[in-house]
Amino acid sequence: MSEMWINMGPQHPMTHGLWNLRVRIEGELIRDVDPEMGYLHRGIEKISEDRHYNEVITLMDRCCYVAGLAWEHLYIRAAEQALHVDPPERAEYLRVLCDEFQRLGSHLMWYAAFVQDLGLMSPFLYGMRDRDLVLDLFQSYTGARMTYEYMRVGGVRNDLPPGFTASARKVLDWLSDRFREYDQLCLGSTIFRKRCDGLGVLKGPDAVHHGVTGPMLRSAGVKRDLRKDRPYAVYGQLDFDVAFADGADVTARYLVRMEEMRQSVRLLRQVLDWLDRHPGPVIAEHLPRWLGAPYAPIGLEGYLLKRNYPKGVGFSAVEEPHGEALAYVVNEGGEHPYRVKFRSPVFANLSAARTYLVGYHVADIPPIMGSVDVCVGEVDR
Amino acid sequence: MSSATLYSVSYDLSHTLLFALGGLIGGPLGRLLENGDLVTGIGVLVFAALLLAASMLNTIVLIWYERKLLGRFMDRRGAMHVGYAGLLQNFADGLKLFRKHTTRPREADEVGFYFGPTAYLVTSLMIFGILPISTGWNSGPMPLSLLLALVIFSFAPLFIFVSAWSSNNKYSLMGGLRSAAQMIAYEVPLLLAVVAVVVVAGSFSLTTIVYEQQNYWFWGPLIVALIVFVAAMLAEMERIPFDLPEAEAELVEGWNTEYGGMLFAFFMLADYLRALVGSILIVLLFLGGWTLPTWLPGSLTAWPLAGIFWFMVKTYLVFGLFVWIRASLPRVRTDQLLRVGWNRMIPLALLSVFLAAALVTVRCVPVFGCVPSPGA
Numbered sequence: 001m002s003e004m005w006i007n008m009g010p011q012h013p014m015t016h017g018l019w020n021l022r023v024r025i026e027g028e029l030i031r032d033v034d035p036e037m038g039y040l041h042r043g044i045e046k047i048s049e050d051r052h053y054n055e056v057i058t059l060m061d062r063c064c065y066v067a068g069l070a071w072e073h074l075y076i077r078a079a080e081q082a083l084h085v086d087p088p089e090r091a092e093y094l095r096v097l098c099d100e101f102q103r104l105g106s107h108l109m110w111y112a113a114f115v116q117d118l119g120l121m122s123p124f125l126y127g128m129r130d131r132d133l134v135l136d137l138f139q140s141y142t143g144a145r146m147t148y149e150y151m152r153v154g155g156v157r158n159d160l161p162p163g164f165t166a167s168a169r170k171v172l173d174w175l176s177d178r179f180r181e182y183d184q185l186c187l188g189s190t191i192f193r194k195r196c197d198g199l200g201v202l203k204g205p206d207a208v209h210h211g212v213t214g215p216m217l218r219s220a221g222v223k224r225d226l227r228k229d230r231p232y233a234v235y236g237q238l239d240f241d242v243a244f245a246d247g248a249d250v251t252a253r254y255l256v257r258m259e260e261m262r263q264s265v266r267l268l269r270q271v272l273d274w275l276d277r278h279p280g281p282v283i284a285e286h287l288p289r290w291l292g293a294p295y296a297p298i299g300l301e302g303y304l305l306k307r308n309y310p311k312g313v314g315f316s317a318v319e320e321p322h323g324e325a326l327a328y329v330v331n332e333g334g335e336h337p338y339r340v341k342f343r344s345p346v347f348a349n350l351s352a353a354r355t356y357l358v359g360y361h362v363a364d365i366p367p368i369m370g371s372v373d374v375c376v377g378e379v380d381r
Numbered sequence: 382m383s384s385a386t387l388y389s390v391s392y393d394l395s396h397t398l399l400f401a402l403g404g405l406i407g408g409p410l411g412r413l414l415e416n417g418d419l420v421t422g423i424g425v426l427v428f429a430a431l432l433l434a435a436s437m438l439n440t441i442v443l444i445w446y447e448r449k450l451l452g453r454f455m456d457r458r459g460a461m462h463v464g465y466a467g468l469l470q471n472f473a474d475g476l477k478l479f480r481k482h483t484t485r486p487r488e489a490d491e492v493g494f495y496f497g498p499t500a501y502l503v504t505s506l507m508i509f510g511i512l513p514i515s516t517g518w519n520s521g522p523m524p525l526s527l528l529l530a531l532v533i534f535s536f537a538p539l540f541i542f543v544s545a546w547s548s549n550n551k552y553s554l555m556g557g558l559r560s561a562a563q564m565i566a567y568e569v570p571l572l573l574a575v576v577a578v579v580v581v582a583g584s585f586s587l588t589t590i591v592y593e594q595q596n597y598w599f600w601g602p603l604i605v606a607l608i609v610f611v612a613a614m615l616a617e618m619e620r621i622p623f624d625l626p627e628a629e630a631e632l633v634e635g636w637n638t639e640y641g642g643m644l645f646a647f648f649m650l651a652d653y654l655r656a657l658v659g660s661i662l663i664v665l666l667f668l669g670g671w672t673l674p675t676w677l678p679g680s681l682t683a684w685p686l687a688g689i690f691w692f693m694v695k696t697y698l699v700f701g702l703f704v705w706i707r708a709s710l711p712r713v714r715t716d717q718l719l720r721v722g723w724n725r726m727i728p729l730a731l732l733s734v735f736l737a738a739a740l741v742t743v744r745c746v747p748v749f750g751c752v753p754s755p756g757a
Binding site for chain 2: 004006012013028115118119120121122124125126129185189191192194195361362363364
């Protein structure tokens, strides 16, 4: 069969979202690939310029639909720096709680989608079943399962409901039992190893060169995790290890994500213990008056506000489940951010597709792209 | 053993009907109806109609069975809402597909696009006319029924390829190519495994093969052939470890990407018909067909429809095994599949033929007892 281009996407079971992978194939071999993004662009950065600082949080949930809280955390940190607001310590712990539960939820979703791409049907449902427990926890303290709108400039919206830590511990116990089962279903299967070992190789130098971050980078033997290298929130006070592997292939990425989930459980146990012992306020007491207001003060009041409030620039870097996300918020005074800019980790991971896809088979595309863990919401923003 | 078989029932039905009609009309025209040949002919037609209805019904129940079983494997309950425990869900699904408009891509080849699925379904249905489900099932002895069944079974890749190619879609074409490569690669070990059975049974007739298993079933002494046969059958059915032609992760739906509505239902039905045929063939060739082991009390088979009952129980258990495999294994890759097919399965199948020949020569195996002389 001669060479031909096929479009895998924008509507294709492999994409897990709305993007297009153009593939030039010769028989079953991949000769060239060309990822096309932009089908889900909603202009989130531009819309943010027209919103109050707290209203942007709503957009962050839509930015990445499997890791909304991590993106809220990313934006909030930059916004607080720009606005010169300090959150109370309990709020920081609550944010880490959100982050790590979100990592569990996101990785479980990744696990489900990844094994489904390989044709494993039961683990897909096991992953979704266990992710539901995490979503139930989110629902119990944020009120939502997907679009949480939980964090606020200066803290978080509300404290945990009574009995939350007990039920959270129960979920963690259940999950740490399940990880063994996941490994048996995947690593214990010869077909799985045959489909994943030595596939989609992205070596460390290439990964760094393409700006690849997160589990994909750590699976290439580069031990970089913002939570350790540049601790934010309260990660510096918590005890955990950076998950990494040397294989640089699909199996290595699987191993890294599995280990990350175990480390998340470990972190969460410490956070839950701390939260049990240290009650306190969850939002800063002295906030700019207009931060919580539904409408911006106009006229003279608005003018004075704009003139008097200190200006500033905020930058934050957060280890999101998919990789390193960066945010930049410019406060030129007033109730809206002047400029908001995000760096999406998945965009960089996807852009390197040619490096880790060319030379493999068409049937290898789903497991390789599955191991990248694509979330198009944050790619296109 | 059963006295009333499907064929005798349809013959009696035709006989009663024609003679009643003949008596009603009377005269020479009425006597023309009371003709033995005509009764036989109409009886065969009634038999075919009943068989069609039974196989279709079984297929739909099979889909329900798979859905429920898969549900349990996946920690959920499967279809629950239409009918008792979701029994009517598939009828509702079928009705939905039946009502849908059939669309054909403008660039698709009209003849191939409609001919492919239709021929696929029809050939899959034809096999049921050959398979004996219990004693005296068929109208007459068929000395080469096994061969005929396998020949019709192996028509499928042709029709899949025709419909894939005529869809004028790259995914369909790739799926069709994979399907053809896979089915041809696994046809060889499948037939070699069957040869092992034929060597021991000494006959190509399915009925004779079942009678040869009265004392011991073939799965024990021919375990290698059984393994090869089950694996090759999985590939022929295109079920999960080997479902690359319709690997939805990369090929959308593979060769039936462009099909919707009733034409899709044709493919779906034919797939499950072939799965049913595969399970039935395993029961016939290796699991003693409608017989039960002699050490079980005879009362288990002493009632009219016992043969059919035990046959269906075995068939559904075998299909349950396929569902179990589907629930727990990932999909292999095309090159891996073909490599396993040519490099592992064919030598294994040849070994099974050799073992069968050795068995016939030696006659007695320590654990499994003695083989009667072929054709006895």
